[in-house]
Amino acid sequence: MKREFQNTNLKKKTGLSHATFQNIFNEVNSDIMFSTIVNILSALNIELKDFFDDELFSYNNLDF
Secondary structure, eight states, X not given: XXXXXXXXXXXXXXOOOXXXXXXXXXXXXXXXXXXXXXXXXXXXXXXXXXXXXSGGGSGGGOOO
């Protein structure tokens, strides 16, 4: 129940649709718009520089 509440809260804070979140969490579309990422990070109070400062985002780990 707590996770559902958090997801609902995040949807309200971002203004993104339920379908958008479903597509992200179900990995329907691996190409998420940058503005969507910014919107979610902003709602979570996470700075872009902190989010992208991870080995996951090195060129060797990106899958194109």
